[in-house]
Each structure stands twice: as C-alpha cells, then as structure tokens.
Amino acid sequence: xxxxxVTLEEAKKAGGTKYRDMVQKGLEEYENMPEEMKHQIHVYYxxxxxxxxxxxxxxxxxxxxxxxxxxxxxxxxxxxxxxHYGERHIIRKLxxxxxxxxxxxxxxxxxxxxxxxxxxxxxxxxxxxxxxLKITRDLIMKGxxxxxxxxxxxxxxxxxxxxxxxxxxxxxxxxxxxxxxxxMTGHKLFDGLAERVGLITEMRKVIHxxxxxxxxxxxxxx
Numbered sequence: 001x002x003x004x005x006v007t008l009e010e011a012k013k014a015g016g017t018k019y020r021d022m023v024q025k026g027l028e029e030y031e032n033m034p035e036e037m038k039h040q041i042h043v044y045y046x047x048x049x050x051x052x053x054x055x056x057x058x059x060x061x062x063x064x065x066x067x068x069x070x071x072x073x074x075x076x077x078x079x080x081x082x083x084h085y086g087e088r089h090i091i092r093k094l095x096x097x098x099x100x101x102x103x104x105x106x107x108x109x110x111x112x113x114x115x116x117x118x119x120x121x122x123x124x125x126x127x128x129x130x131x132x133l134k135i136t137r138d139l140i141m142k143g144x145x146x147x148x149x150x151x152x153x154x155x156x157x158x159x160x161x162x163x164x165x166x167x168x169x170x171x172x173x174x175x176x177x178x179x180x181x182x183x184m185t186g187h188k189l190f191d192g193l194a195e196r197v198g199l200i201t202e203m204r205k206v207i208h209x210x211x212x213x214x215x216x217x218x219x220x221x222x
Contacts, residue, residue: 036178040198041171044185045154048203049221051185055149056087058183059101067146068100070139074132074156075125077107084111084222102145106132121161129161133170140173140182147181154186154193164190171196 006014030038042058044051059069071091078084091103106128110118132153139148153170156162167184174182184197194200216222 039178039181041174041196042181042183042199042201043154043189043193043197044183044201044203045187045189046203046205047187048205049208050203052087052151054201054203055151055183055185059091059147059149062147063094063099063101068144069147069149070102070104070143070145071149071151072104072132072136072139072153073106074129074150074152075107075110075159075161076152077105077109077128079109082111086219086222104132104135106135121159125161129156132156133162133166136170137173140170140177143180145180148183150182150184152186153184154188154190156186157190158186158188164192168192168196 044054055071059071062069073085076085083089088103088105091101095101095103108122108124108128112118136148136150136153139145150170153162153167157164157167167190189200210216
C-alpha cells in the first residue's frame with residue numbers, strides 16, 4: 001500500500017488535543033512557578049563511564065545559550081606538569097575567546113610516577129577538599145553563575161575527603177541562594193540525598209572494556 005505523504009503543516013496539526021492541552025498546562029504551570037523553584041539540583045552518579053562527560057556537555061550547552069558557568073573539580077589536582085584531564089585545555093581556550101566560564105581545580109596529584117593510582121589520603125588531600133568546599137560556598141553565596149558544576153563532590157564524600165554532612169550543608173546553602181542550576185557527580189549516593197535533589201541519573205556499567213584490559217586512554221577517558 002502506498003503511504004500517504006504528510007506535509008509539515010499537517011504533521012503539526014496531527015494528534016489529539018489531550019496531549020497538547022497537557023503540554024500547554026505544564027508550560028503555564030512552569031511560568032507561574034516561583035523563580036527560585038525553577039532552579040534544580042542534578043546528580044549524575046554510578047560506576048559507569050559518563051558522569052564528567054555529561055557534566056562537561058551540559059557546560060557546553062549552557063555556554064551556547066549565553067549562560068555563565070562555574071566548575072569546581074574535587075580531588076582532580078595535578079603536579080603542574082602532567083595534566084590528566086583533556087577537557088580543561090578546551091575550557092581554558094573557551095575562556096580566552098570570551099565565553100563566560102570559570103574553572104576551579106582542587107586536589108593533589110593522584111598519579112604515581114609508575115602510572116599507578118594513589119588511593120591513600122594524605123593531610124594535603126584533606127586540606128584541598130576543604131578548599132573546594134570553601135570555593136563552592138563562596139560561589140553559592142556570591143557567584144553570578146547560571147550553572148554550578150561540582151565535579152566529584154560525591155566521590156570526595158564517599159572516599160572520606162569530606163563528610164556527607166558537608167554535601168547536605170551545600171544543598172542547604174543552595175536552597176537559601178536558589179538562583180542557578182547545580183550539578184553534583186560521584187560514584188555513590190548516600191542516605192538522605194535523593195530526597196533533596198530534583199534529578200538523579202545513574203551511569204550504570206553494563207559492559208566496560210576496562211574489564212578486558214583496555215586502560216584509560218587520552219581523549220576518551222581523560
């Protein structure tokens with residue numbers, strides 16, 4: 001049977017009124033919502049690949065919409081020579097050519113000279129985590145960003161660089177200064193967190209080539 005051709009104008013008019021009425025009602029409710037409630041907290045978590053990737057993609061989208069972006073990276077420091085996070089080169093370039101993005105890097109170098117990863121926390125790591133929290137608090141209270149990205153803040157909590165209470169205190173502070181969108185990433189949720197946020201996306205590992213011996217690669221994992 002020959003399929004009937006449908007013009008774009010006909011496609012726009014297709015479908016019942018029930019769906020359009022529902023969408024229109026949602027748009028009107030959003031417009032009437034208090035301004036501070038339009039700003040939400042996102043959480044991207046899990047052991048699958050993609051948390052920081054999603055966070056950086058959101059930063060690019062916000063910049064493309066003319067928004068101001070601030071990124072705080074927890075426990076992602078480096079020795080000043082070998083930087084392990086390729087996205088930071090692009091972020092600096094974006095800032096140089098006039099995009100409104102600020103990046104705050106905290107933490108000590110975790111990579112050992114032999115290529116292995118240092119898991120043990122030193123006093124310096126704890127001090128750097130405190131510095132990240134202070135930067136975050138200052139941005140929440142005084143920053144002019146439209147989007148605040150807290151990369152690995154939940155990992156910092158899970159691996160005892162900061163306390164769960166520190167994360168909840170950050171959320172409390174956001175709720176008193178709710179004028180921008182905020183995103184948190186990390187491996188694990190903790191009790192009481194889900195009730196305090198507006199969106200949770202789990203990055204769940206289904207298959208990962210790491211289990212086949214493929215190591216982290218420049219430009220893909222870092």
